[in-house]
Amino acid sequence: MYDLTIIGAGPAGITAAVYAARKKLNTLVITNNIGGWAATSSEVGNYPSYQFITGPELAKKFEEHLKSFELDLREREEAISIEKINNIFKVKTKKEEYESKTVIIANGRIPRELNIPGEKEFKNKGITYCATCDAPLFAGKDVAVIGGGNSALDAVIQLMKIAKKIYLINLTDKFICEEVRLDKARNSEKVEILENTETKEIIGDKFVSQMKVLKEGKEKILDVQGVFIEIGSVPTIIDVKTQDGNLKLNKGNEIIVDQYCKTNIPGLFAAGDVTDVPYKQIIIAAGQGSIATLSAFDYLSKIK
């Protein structure tokens, strides 16, 4: 039986694990990959001690730190459900079942989908949700980026070096992003910004060749070979069944936590972007990871 099981190894999960290791808790970490969403960032400039670091480099540093401790780390394994019976948590993955006295959910978020015709059919056939991964495959091509936030602008800036023409398609006329990024896009001859524009359909044969958009009531066809969907994210959902009732989520399906990172289920904690914490930032996720472990440690000392 583990003292603590941490689900996820992004900034929140890794920090939780580092604190757990230093508290000498018998700890299990279950994760799909190390680094989480932070690892897909093209640049991180707001994490103190690094003036500039790329997402993959920061993830590598996290990983080194994590692996410097003796922990039970199950990589490339996905937790699918948590059950609490007789004050013991059973965490199930596709492979195994683990028992633990406490659990921290830190499995972050996944990209939000558009839910329009053609989206499923052309995933990986021109449609991508990871600009840092797949942008190089669109060298010399005409592409569209959908979204109006930092990640959409980030995708545009990366593509400016690679693609021939970039349509930036935003549902409203407001961009919720850093002005410096928007200026870069506005000043590029390659970028055409379409505001108040809704994406209706992705069209193609083997690969994406066109997309249908609606701008101010008028339908328009754009010839593009790539579509980058950057419309934010939704929390990762994990099935939770407990003796104490349902896990409380907010309207956006984020896990509700208090300032101690406690959920409404005793012994179950949550940290990082999967929670209702305001501002999804690497450093905030890391901070919550440490709170969650310290809270779990308090809980454990009371039940012992």
Next chain:
Amino acid sequence: MSKIIVYSAPNCPWCHTLKDFLKEKNIEFEDIDVSKDHEKATEMIEKSGQMGVPQIEINGKMIVGFDKEAIEKELENV
């Protein structure tokens, strides 16, 4: 032993996960950076019909993404 090819991009986390996985198993592979080698990138897309990285070619079979089970199964036949 037939050649194993990994198609990857420098900033793609799953590409790193895939390559680390192969290194842990001491499996030799050729790493093609699709951000530098556009010809090979086109070849990859033609072979698999998929525009995304990582992809791995084992015994002439293309596996898209880090599909651990599929990769392990294919490696058994190498």
